[in-house]
Amino acid sequence: MSSKPLTHSDKSLTIPARFDQLRRAGAFVSDMAAAAGFEGLQLNRIELAVDEACSNIIQHAYAHRPDGKIHIRVQAERGRRIVITLIDTGEPFDPEAVPVHNPEASLDDLKVGGLGLFLIRQTMDDVQFEFNVPGLGWGQPKRFNRLTMIKYL
Amino acid sequence: MISSLNVTSQRVEGQSTAVLKLAGRLDATTVGQLERALTDAQLSGNRVIVIDLSDLTYISSSGLRVLLTGRSNTRKRGGEVFLCSLRPPVREVFEMVGFTAVFTIFDTLEQAMEAAAAVSRG
Numbered sequence: 001m002s003s004k005p006l007t008h009s010d011k012s013l014t015i016p017a018r019f020d021q022l023r024r025a026g027a028f029v030s031d032m033a034a035a036a037g038f039e040g041l042q043l044n045r046i047e048l049a050v051d052e053a054c055s056n057i058i059q060h061a062y063a064h065r066p067d068g069k070i071h072i073r074v075q076a077e078r079g080r081r082i083v084i085t086l087i088d089t090g091e092p093f094d095p096e097a098v099p100v101h102n103p104e105a106s107l108d109d110l111k112v113g114g115l116g117l118f119l120i121r122q123t124m125d126d127v128q129f130e131f132n133v134p135g136l137g138w139g140q141p142k143r144f145n146r147l148t149m150i151k152y153l
Numbered sequence: 154m155i156s157s158l159n160v161t162s163q164r165v166e167g168q169s170t171a172v173l174k175l176a177g178r179l180d181a182t183t184v185g186q187l188e189r190a191l192t193d194a195q196l197s198g199n200r201v202i203v204i205d206l207s208d209l210t211y212i213s214s215s216g217l218r219v220l221l222t223g224r225s226n227t228r229k230r231g232g233e234v235f236l237c238s239l240r241p242p243v244r245e246v247f248e249m250v251g252f253t254a255v256f257t258i259f260d261t262l263e264q265a266m267e268a269a270a271a272v273s274r275g
Contacts, residue, residue: 019182123249
């Protein structure tokens with residue numbers, strides 16, 4: 001057996017769509033990101049993106065529906081990048097319809113909507129939303145939503 | 154479950170100032186504690202609320218929203234919210250969303266307390 005260090009890892013976790021699971025999701029992703037070489041503020045940014053994305057799914061896609069689930073897949077390439085995929089079967093939404101947070105807005109104009117989405121886009125290098133993706137059968141849901149977030153080292 | 158946020162509240166003698174110290178993580182699961190502490194501090198008639206973030210290690214948009222609401226409610230009553238001692242991960246999130254320009258932020262608790270005393274005297 002070669003003792004060559006593992007450079008790729010691919011793990012998944014499915015959590016109930018509840019706020020009390022946010023930290024578990026964040027820790028799962030940050031542990032893999034740390035093993036891939038991310039550290040310090042970078043790790044905080046990755047955890048924040050996962051936290052905000054899961055919070056949006058819990059609040060908006062499932063509207064706190066108790067049976068909702070979030071499937072999290074993390075593909076980490078050591079020294080290069082991390083790809084985080086979140087899958088849910090809740091209501092799709094139009095990210096373009098969410099008011100965009102404007103950090104330059106004057107105090108009076110400051111609205112607190114869209115902060116989560118804004119932070120996801122600020123903290124990750126590549127963010128892609130897909131809605132109503134058809135499933136492939138074999139026990140998969142008929143349709144699902146997929147958010148892919150990529151961060152490079 | 155042990156809460157991952159600790160909020161301690163202290164009233165400053167002879168001033169209408171409350172100091173809230175946050176330790177741990179401010180996210181969707183813990184914001185309720187800060188909301189309650191802010192409401193208590195406002196209802197007790199404090200004009201200035203100093204929020205010491207020196208032991209806050211993490212903040213998400215849920216925490217940012219509660220701080221913003223707390224600031225706006227306090228100002229509606231003619232008061233002020235001062236923040237101090239932001240750690241790098243927290244400061245970075247404040248900078249990303251533009252909150253460093255919204256909040257009055259001090260590097261140290263001492264500086265925030267001096268500013269609070271000035272407001273209290275004024």
